[in-house]
Amino acid sequence: MVVKARVQPSLPPGPRGHWLRGNAPHYEADRIGFLQRNVRDYGDVFSFNENTTVVNDPALVHEILGRTNTDFLAEDAMFAGAGDPEATAAEAASWMAARRKGWRGFNRTVATAHAGRMMRLLDDLTDGTGGRRVDVLDLMARASGCMVADYCFGADGSGIVATIEANVAAALPIMSSGRLLPRWLPAARNRRFLAARRATAALIDDLIARRRSRPVPEAPRDLLDVLLAAREPELSHEQVRDVLRVTLVASYGVPGAAIAWAVRELVIQQDVRRRVKEEACAWEGRDDPPEITELPYTQAVVKELLRAYTPTWLMGRTARREVQVGSWSLPPGHQIMFSPYLIHRDPRWWPEPDRVDPGRWLGTESPHARHTYLPFGAGPRVCLGTQLGMLQLTLAISRLVRRYRFDVADPANRPASPSALLKPEGLRARFVPREAEDRLR
Numbered sequence: 001m002v003v004k005a006r007v008q009p010s011l012p013p014g015p016r017g018h019w020l021r022g023n024a025p026h027y028e029a030d031r032i033g034f035l036q037r038n039v040r041d042y043g044d045v046f047s048f049n050e051n052t053t054v055v056n057d058p059a060l061v062h063e064i065l066g067r068t069n070t071d072f073l074a075e076d077a078m079f080a081g082a083g084d085p086e087a088t089a090a091e092a093a094s095w096m097a098a099r100r101k102g103w104r105g106f107n108r109t110v111a112t113a114h115a116g117r118m119m120r121l122l123d124d125l126t127d128g129t130g131g132r133r134v135d136v137l138d139l140m141a142r143a144s145g146c147m148v149a150d151y152c153f154g155a156d157g158s159g160i161v162a163t164i165e166a167n168v169a170a171a172l173p174i175m176s177s178g179r180l181l182p183r184w185l186p187a188a189r190n191r192r193f194l195a196a197r198r199a200t201a202a203l204i205d206d207l208i209a210r211r212r213s214r215p216v217p218e219a220p221r222d223l224l225d226v227l228l229a230a231r232e233p234e235l236s237h238e239q240v241r242d243v244l245r246v247t248l249v250a251s252y253g254v255p256g257a258a259i260a261w262a263v264r265e266l267v268i269q270q271d272v273r274r275r276v277k278e279e280a281c282a283w284e285g286r287d288d289p290p291e292i293t294e295l296p297y298t299q300a301v302v303k304e305l306l307r308a309y310t311p312t313w314l315m316g317r318t319a320r321r322e323v324q325v326g327s328w329s330l331p332p333g334h335q336i337m338f339s340p341y342l343i344h345r346d347p348r349w350w351p352e353p354d355r356v357d358p359g360r361w362l363g364t365e366s367p368h369a370r371h372t373y374l375p376f377g378a379g380p381r382v383c384l385g386t387q388l389g390m391l392q393l394t395l396a397i398s399r400l401v402r403r404y405r406f407d408v409a410d411p412a413n414r415p416a417s418p419s420a421l422l423k424p425e426g427l428r429a430r431f432v433p434r435e436a437e438d439r440l441r
């Protein structure tokens with residue numbers, strides 16, 4: 001009988017850390033600095049602890065993302081199969097079937113209808129600040145919640161924003177660990193999270209039922225219309241609910257963080273702001289929002305901000321089975337983490353990576369090496385809202401610059417704060433209407 005030799009799982013080298021608390025204290029003290037130091041000391045693949053490997057080689061990261069669903073799971077066990085890889089895999093398969101249908105919802109008709117409504121939502125929120133100094137992140141998180149609720153449900157969606165906020169707040173203790181720290185949660189917090197998740201699902205059920213009771217529109221106005229119109233096969237009620245729930249939660253706060261970075265950067269770089277404003281003012285007097293292709297400079301600003309301040313700064317996958325990663329063989333359940341932020345700021349792939357320069361996107365050549373730009377992820381689980389996110393950010397930034405001057409005290413003193421998302425924590429601003437500015441001149 002031939003006994004097949006089994007490849008022994010092996011772990012890459014890495015910092016040993018404290019005998020009891022491992023690397024957590026050093027990581028907590030300076031998350032990005034810790035990762036950068038260890039890439040320098042151990043190379044592009046290193047062990048964070050016996051359950052987690054950090055990968056920083058762009059080609060390897062790309063390969064891992066491409067093997068999602070087959071060899072790796074994107075699901076966070078806390079949110080999906082509660083630690084059971086097969087239950088999590090079953091949830092992933094059901095999600096993928098719904099996702100394929102959901103993808104059709106991210107189409108031009110729906111996006112155009114949404115763009116006009118989105119501008120009005122943003123105007124209402126910023127006008128509502130009445131020229132007072134406000135927390136930019138709070139305001140833009142709310143804006144991003146309203147935008148995604150509108151995209152999913154049109155006018156019916158306004159009531160769901162508070163519920164999504166509660167859902168995200170309940171998930172935050174889990175998310176903000178950045179997935180590199182132990183996921184133990186006190187039972188009360190766990191219960192709070194599950195209750196918030198149930199409340200969101202119940203509200204979505206209600207919105208679906210109300211929509212089903214109305215006549216079907218000729219053209220879809222939002223994602224819910226598209227999902228209900230899906231045929232061959234039709235989507236089950238649970239699948240419709242899943243696409244909506246995951247979309248609402250996955251996108252909540254992400255565009256908002258990017259807009260907050262834009263506010264900060266456009267105060268620091270006045271020449272960039274001037275060019276965005278010139279482009280925006282070319283559309284003055286037009287009611288309908290411009291096409292994104294009509295705002296090439298603003299689009300370059302968005303791409304650059306998503307490079308330099310990528311909100312989803314840390315991402316992960318879980319090995320579904322024993323997997324080969326480079327020359328390492330890792331056991332089932334092992335976590336692989338990678339940081340788009342580190343890759344975007346690596347001088348091996350980007351010239352002068354710490355300089356925020358929209359101009360790098362305006363040439364005819366790609367400004368970066370292959371696989372080194374991944375603000376939306378990659379592979380079968382790439383962000384469903386890639387185009388929509390670009391549209392929302394470009395139009396929102398153009399609109400804000402056209403209508404306001406941003407009055408920010410000490411913008412450069414708001415360093416990147418990496419928790420669940422990378423955000424300019426504590427940034428406060430007054431949105432001073434341009435007409436008021438112009439009158440003073």
Ligand code: HEM
Pocket residue numbers: 065074099148151246247250251254255258306311312315374375376377378379380381382383384385386388389390392393
């Ligand atoms: C600034 C804008 C945005 C950025 C930077 C962004 C980034 C990301 C990233 C990095 C992921 C994880 C991808 C992966 O694991 O490979 C993701 C997932 C996702 N995003 Fe976005 N996103 C943005 C906006 C949006 C918007 C506007 C929507 C929808 C309205 C959206 C819907 C989703 C969904 C549904 C997923 C989960 C996909 C899956 O697991 O299959 N995102 N996003």
